[in-house]
Amino acid sequence: MSPFEALLYSFFFGLLHGVLPDEHTWPITLSYAIGGASGKEGMKAGFFFSAAFAVQRAIVSELAYLALAPLVLTATINAIVYIIVGVIMSVAGAIVLRKNRYLHFHLLGHHHEEAREIERCGHIFGRYHTPGHAPTSVRESVFAPPAHWTLIHGFVAGFGFGGFSLFVNTVASPAMRSPWLGFLPGLLFGLGTMITLTIIGAFLGGVLHLAHSFTEREIKRIGARTGGRTLFFGGGLFAIFGVATLLGFDDYLGVDGSYVLIGLFMAGVAIPAFLYSLREVQRMKR
Numbered sequence: 001m002s003p004f005e006a007l008l009y010s011f012f013f014g015l016l017h018g019v020l021p022d023e024h025t026w027p028i029t030l031s032y033a034i035g036g037a038s039g040k041e042g043m044k045a046g047f048f049f050s051a052a053f054a055v056q057r058a059i060v061s062e063l064a065y066l067a068l069a070p071l072v073l074t075a076t077i078n079a080i081v082y083i084i085v086g087v088i089m090s091v092a093g094a095i096v097l098r099k100n101r102y103l104h105f106h107l108l109g110h111h112h113e114e115a116r117e118i119e120r121c122g123h124i125f126g127r128y129h130t131p132g133h134a135p136t137s138v139r140e141s142v143f144a145p146p147a148h149w150t151l152i153h154g155f156v157a158g159f160g161f162g163g164f165s166l167f168v169n170t171v172a173s174p175a176m177r178s179p180w181l182g183f184l185p186g187l188l189f190g191l192g193t194m195i196t197l198t199i200i201g202a203f204l205g206g207v208l209h210l211a212h213s214f215t216e217r218e219i220k221r222i223g224a225r226t227g228g229r230t231l232f233f234g235g236g237l238f239a240i241f242g243v244a245t246l247l248g249f250d251d252y253l254g255v256d257g258s259y260v261l262i263g264l265f266m267a268g269v270a271i272p273a274f275l276y277s278l279r280e281v282q283r284m285k286r
Contacts, residue, residue, distance in 0.1 A: 003181070006172035010185040013164045014192020018050065018200065025049070027234050027265045028089065028153045029197055033204035034274070035096065035145040035227020037220045042205020044147035046197035052154030054190020057168070061186025064169035065176055079245035082261075085157050086238030092149055093232025099143035100224055142217065144224045145231065164189065214281070222277050229273035234265050 001009075018025060029049055033042030172185035208219045241261050244250055250257040 001171060001175045003176055006175035006185055007188050010168050010172045011188040011192045013167060014189040014194075015196050016192075017164045017189070018193040018196025025053075025157075025193065025197060026200075026262065027230070027238075027270070028085075028150060028157065029201050030204055030270060031089070031093075031227045031230040031234065032145050032147055032150050033201045033227075034208070034223050034230070036147060036205050037144065037208050037223025039202040039206030039209075041144065041147055043198050043202035045150050045205065046199070046201025047194060048148050049150035049154035049157075049201075050190060050194035050197045052151040053157065054187055054194055056155045057165075057186035057190040058183040059186070060165075061168055061173045061189075062179075062183040064173035064186075065179060065182025075245065079242045081156065082242030082245060083239050084242075085153065086235040086240070086242060088152060088156060089231045089235025089238060090233075091235070092145060092153075093228045093230070093235060096143060096145045096224065096228030097232060100221075100228065142220045142224050144220065145227045218281050218285070222274075222281050225277035225280065226270075226274045229277065230265075230270050233273065234269045237261070237265060237269060 029042075029046050032045035032049075036042055036045060168185045168189045172189075173182055176182050176184060205223075208214075208223055214222065238261070241250075241257065245257065253260055
């Protein structure tokens with residue numbers, strides 16, 4: 001394979017990698033895109049995640065050219081990545097869920113939108129600290145998971161390896177004819193993933209706006225709670241799967257464990273989290 005062909009295939013495989021709902025890209029991008037509850041925030045989530053992912057892939061691609069990739073292309077490393085990704089997801093989800101429980105005020109004069117609403121209503125700044133004490137219109141704060149958090153997820157998740165990554169590291173990288181070019185297949189693969197994930201993130205982030213029965217604020221609340229729950233419970237699922245892989249239980253599945261993981265995430269975490277958050281906000285409207 002010529003260097004040009006290797007780079008071309010790496011880029012197209014990256015495009016395909018972003019489209020396919022694999023166990024790393026979609027769960028994280030979906031959580032943050034839905035959490036942001038806007039096409040812009042979803043686009044940013046996909047972009048930031050895949051930007052860090054592209055940097056990590058470029059590093060591993062260079063290592064592959066230098067014949068060091070086998071050190072990280074092992075089932076044990078993959079399982080450890082699942083655990084680390086899961087813990088980071090759960091911590092991020094816990095922060096989001098906790099911050100959506102009550103009003104928050106910050107030093108140096110910065111505070112959330114709810115505090116400004118309280119002031120406009122003639123109430124004393126900082127008086128309300130729990131949902132039960134605040135007026136109905138400002139009952140709960142809405143803290144969406146910041147899109148830039150996905151930079152951490154993207155870099156860590158990049159150490160998980162599937163079929164596309166094996167091509168990049170075992171075929172495309174060795175096809176480069178100089179150590180100065182060894183990083184290019186991984187970078188092109190990451191950029192291809194970036195293009196499709198940015199588009200998908202924009203769609204996922206804006207999908208809640210198709211429901212015209214909710215106000216802008218209610219849409220943000222649904223998104224923030226759904227994002228927090230998918231991160232928290234999805235992270236736990238990732239960590240459990242990583243431990244099971246380390247113990248060898250995934251050998252009994254009979255299929256690729258990544259497909260099982262993405263299926264469990266979508267059916268057991270993402271969809272229930274969205275439905276629960278939707279009904280929760282509907283109850284608040286009554």
